[in-house]
Amino acid sequence: MSLHLDGVTLAYPPARSGRRDEPPVLRDLSLAIEPGAFVSVIGRSGSGKTSLLNLAAGFVAPSGGSVRVDGERVEGPGAERAVVFQDDALFPWASARDNVAFALRLRGLPGAERRTRAEALLASVGLAGAGDKAIWELSGGMRQRVGIARALAAEPRYLLMDEPLGALDAMTRERMHEFLLGIWQRSGAGILLITHGIEEALFLGTRVVVLAGRPGRIIADMPASYGRRFLRGEPARAIRADPAFVADRNALADMIHDEAERAA
Amino acid sequence: MSRTTATVLVSPTEAAEVPPVTAAPARRRPPLPVAAISAATLSILVGLWSLAAWAGWVSSVFLPSPLAVLEALDLAARSGFADASLLQHTLASLSRVFGALLAALLVGVPIGIAIATSRIGRGIFDPIVEVLRPLPPLAYLPLVIIWFGIGEASKILVIGLAMGPPIIIATAAGVRSASTDRIRAARSLGASPRDVLRFVVMPSAVPSILTGVRIALGAGWSTLIAAELIAAPRGLGTMIQAAAGFLATDIVIAGIVVIAAIAILFEAALRRLERRFVPWATRL
Numbered sequence: 001m002s003l004h005l006d007g008v009t010l011a012y013p014p015a016r017s018g019r020r021d022e023p024p025v026l027r028d029l030s031l032a033i034e035p036g037a038f039v040s041v042i043g044r045s046g047s048g049k050t051s052l053l054n055l056a057a058g059f060v061a062p063s064g065g066s067v068r069v070d071g072e073r074v075e076g077p078g079a080e081r082a083v084v085f086q087d088d089a090l091f092p093w094a095s096a097r098d099n100v101a102f103a104l105r106l107r108g109l110p111g112a113e114r115r116t117r118a119e120a121l122l123a124s125v126g127l128a129g130a131g132d133k134a135i136w137e138l139s140g141g142m143r144q145r146v147g148i149a150r151a152l153a154a155e156p157r158y159l160l161m162d163e164p165l166g167a168l169d170a171m172t173r174e175r176m177h178e179f180l181l182g183i184w185q186r187s188g189a190g191i192l193l194i195t196h197g198i199e200e201a202l203f204l205g206t207r208v209v210v211l212a213g214r215p216g217r218i219i220a221d222m223p224a225s226y227g228r229r230f231l232r233g234e235p236a237r238a239i240r241a242d243p244a245f246v247a248d249r250n251a252l253a254d255m256i257h258d259e260a261e262r263a264a
Numbered sequence: 265m266s267r268t269t270a271t272v273l274v275s276p277t278e279a280a281e282v283p284p285v286t287a288a289p290a291r292r293r294p295p296l297p298v299a300a301i302s303a304a305t306l307s308i309l310v311g312l313w314s315l316a317a318w319a320g321w322v323s324s325v326f327l328p329s330p331l332a333v334l335e336a337l338d339l340a341a342r343s344g345f346a347d348a349s350l351l352q353h354t355l356a357s358l359s360r361v362f363g364a365l366l367a368a369l370l371v372g373v374p375i376g377i378a379i380a381t382s383r384i385g386r387g388i389f390d391p392i393v394e395v396l397r398p399l400p401p402l403a404y405l406p407l408v409i410i411w412f413g414i415g416e417a418s419k420i421l422v423i424g425l426a427m428g429p430p431i432i433i434a435t436a437a438g439v440r441s442a443s444t445d446r447i448r449a450a451r452s453l454g455a456s457p458r459d460v461l462r463f464v465v466m467p468s469a470v471p472s473i474l475t476g477v478r479i480a481l482g483a484g485w486s487t488l489i490a491a492e493l494i495a496a497p498r499g500l501g502t503m504i505q506a507a508a509g510f511l512a513t514d515i516v517i518a519g520i521v522v523i524a525a526i527a528i529l530f531e532a533a534l535r536r537l538e539r540r541f542v543p544w545a546t547r548l
Binding site for chain 1: 443445446448449450451452453454455459463464467468470542543544547
């Protein structure tokens, strides 16, 4: 039982990349996400983070290797792997509620039930009563939470998030960290989080995977448990000040820095 | 097919004014609103017109006074001109335009979708649109009359042909503008390609289609009046043509005023529709 990237390579044909000798975006990369795991992926720009998510989501097909869900080969996007985008990707012609209800409609739920379920999902992300709001009336953090509610409406086993907090201000982002941990705990889904925030990756993940490019490959895979500590009631501030957290964060930062030096 | 259509469609007056880089110094009077300046311009033009008619600079046969035009409007509305009242002429013209618009939408939107989504559709329809688009409709009106007679059908056909290309091009541009992320979001929630077209691509295309309708109405309205000038039992163009035959300049100008008023109303109504149904288009 896992979402498994098995030796995937992603290369664009020379005609499209324009250069024959260009290395592939990702080369022979393997990564398994178990249900209930929270895998953070960090790396510099161009290390292939988003490509990795696009492969897992089924938006692009690997040129080598395979992507499997519970052993079955992935041929395209599917509701068991819902995606949360950096720029929310909500439907601006629909209200917040109808954005969430859209996912329920695709699952074949009748109209009245869609409405109540969508309201409940919005309430679960702290947006009770905001169902009638238009998308542009919502702040960036609220929009991201509608996007997460919409993804959760599909009852996915894996939640794939592509820098979901990248466009938010620092204070909103910290509150969203705590919110994301709550979502993870309640949904039981396996989460793949793409981020460029080292501290964010470490605070949230049960594993922090470091990507380096190009070709994109995994250069480190570090276990972490700070998110679990937060869920057990330890204050976020205390966790971030914990010498172990600081040491881990510095180790990850050094790793990314050293790799960048070598590449340059 | 031009991919820049959408940007070209915005008229300069719609573009927001560029704010000054430096803050303006404190003023004693608030600046005159643009609407006030426009109103003043119009008043001066009408004033000059009145003056020219009153002072006899131009013979009233060629330039009746604004008051005479108003009286002609009243006359046309009450007792009619050229065998029909002003209302009947107007309704005849309007029904042709809206009949043609309906037909152009029913045919043009699916063609636009086909051009934007399928290689085969593009191969078939692109050349047809590209040949039809630059042709002045009045060039093929005689041919259409030879084929379909002088009745309503051929008029609606010609107006529809004039309205088709802007609607097709705007639909294709709108369909292409659907955001990749939104399409992917729908796919990852379990939407089929058909669902994506219905729930994501089509709503994304609505603002562009409405812009297309605006341009089509402009093109259709001018084609209609021109077609009516050639041959029609009723219509604003017919009325003007008949009035010109009697040198009834006041009726001619009255007809032009009605035509202009309707064109302005179309524009205003469509802007209202845009604000009502696609308020998000300008915000996200």
